[in-house]
Amino acid sequence: MATQASRTASRLMLSPAVVLLFLWMIVPLGMTIYFSLLRFNLLMPGTEEFTGFENYFYFFTDPAFWPALVNTLTLVLGVLVITVVGGVALAVLLDQPVWGQGIVRILVIAPFFVMPSVSALVWKNMLMNPVNGLFAAIARGLGLEPIDFFAEAPLASIIVIVAWQWLPFATLILLTALQSLDREQMDAAEMDGAGPIRRFVHLTVPHLTRAITVVVLIQTIFLLSVFAEILVTTNGGPGTASTTLTFLVYMQSMLQFDVGLGSAGGIVAVILANIVAIFLMRMIGKNLEA
């Protein structure tokens, strides 16, 4: 990229892709904003009219809105904590030289390849089901009352399912980072009198901060839009106990056929995602700088 000519050429070559990506983003966003300003209900065709911010007003005053917001943040935070802590622990374990390391690694990665709806069904019907589930069987075996997870702790159950799906991703990224940790540094710290725990705290954790940042940023993007797991297991209930913003938007536009209100919810979700993103970049983005 040294000469003027090559710079111009590179801009020209890139521009179709940039234009396409921009349209790809701006058209749906523009349409959603447009719909969110309309009264637009599929049950009443032909009555579309401009209503300003009325949809937003209804969305914000919906009794499910605040619970949904809190649930969304709880879900994201809960899954992040579990996957980062669990991912670091698993990565450290998998980094030890053990027999059958290759197979163990594949086993750990496996959940990532299972479709969200399928894994949610497996958890719902085979593990957490209060009658047929494995956990219920274990509880009965121990003489305890089986727990109906999705009735008693719906959001926590969903957090567990989603965390189970994302743990492999976090483990994989952190394991790769761990493997690039210089062995001689570890040896030096050992000679300097640092035991295993202090080596972990003073060397491993600082070395992993960048990878943890990547895990947090990427997962946050995907976790804000978790949907299939909720639909398959609790359907947002009981009540609003496991309704997230994404699910609320779905309920309003698909179940109540109110496209206008759903679009307003979508825009609110986009704004929330941006607030979270800015917040995250402020907080941990500096870790990504070299």
Added chain:
Amino acid sequence: MGEIVLSDVRKSFGGVSIIQGIDLTIKDGEFVVFVGPSGCGKSTLLRLIAGLEDTTDGIIAIDGRDATRLPPARRGLAMVFQSYALYPHMSVRKNIAFPLRMAGMPAAEQDRKVEAAAKVLNLTPYLDRRPSQLSGGQRQRVAIGRAIVREPSAFLFDEPLSNLDAALRVSMRQEISELHQSLKTTMIYVTHDQVEAMTMADKIVVLNAGRIEQVGSPLELYKTPANLFVAGFIGSPKMNFIEGAEAAKHGAHTLGVRPEHIAIAADGPWKGVVGISEHLGSDTFLKVQVDGMGPLTVRAGGEVELHYGDAVSLAAQPGKLHRFDAAGHTLSA
């Protein structure tokens, strides 16, 4: 104090024997250099002494105490690694203070020691920088600083200068020698650089395939190598080895003569033709194809004007021939 005694130390990795019975005594305050070809087990031996690897067999005693099973931190040794092994997210100050902090020393005393070490090593202006903001030589000095603040009974260096350029290597070499003069602490230094070994060592240990070939002062090894391997390894350019009729004439299987001990003499017994000639200014290295003996490397004065294809007569300086038997051992004169 810093006396280290190895008795029949062995190490195998997965059944492959890497260190095959090392007996060695390192006296307090000595500067010992391990040399040997790549892969001969120098680093492994150093790591065994440091305690970073477990011995398969044998005893390592430090200051008269059996330290074979002691963890590295309790052996009282400090190591400087080839890659420096600085902690990248800590400032220079924190790097140097790390061993003190691990030992639970009060912060004020830590500071005092770090400042003192930084002063000795000319690191004071860089104390608040990160390792990534330092040059190679400065990083190496930080690694040395981290070693000296612990006041170890011995320092272990594993090829500490091999990542530096030639000029810096010379000055760091001298700094380490000076450090040894002022601290008078035992130092064990691994290198495969001839010049480092010859200039720094009180005692050189020549290793080959996990065994000690010879131990001695630099000049002992140069003048009276115990066998072919040491004769070929110590000295640069390498000693010439002559076999066949010429060697038999001297009652040896192999005859060795160093390039600097061959003179160009009009009446010399060895007649040949100059191949490559390397003019270095101070010296000229000639590759001479001698009739019936093969190529000989000759070190001639810088002023010698000989070029490809010139005929030349050579003579070995009297008393500078090394004789070896068929097994490669030196025959006594």
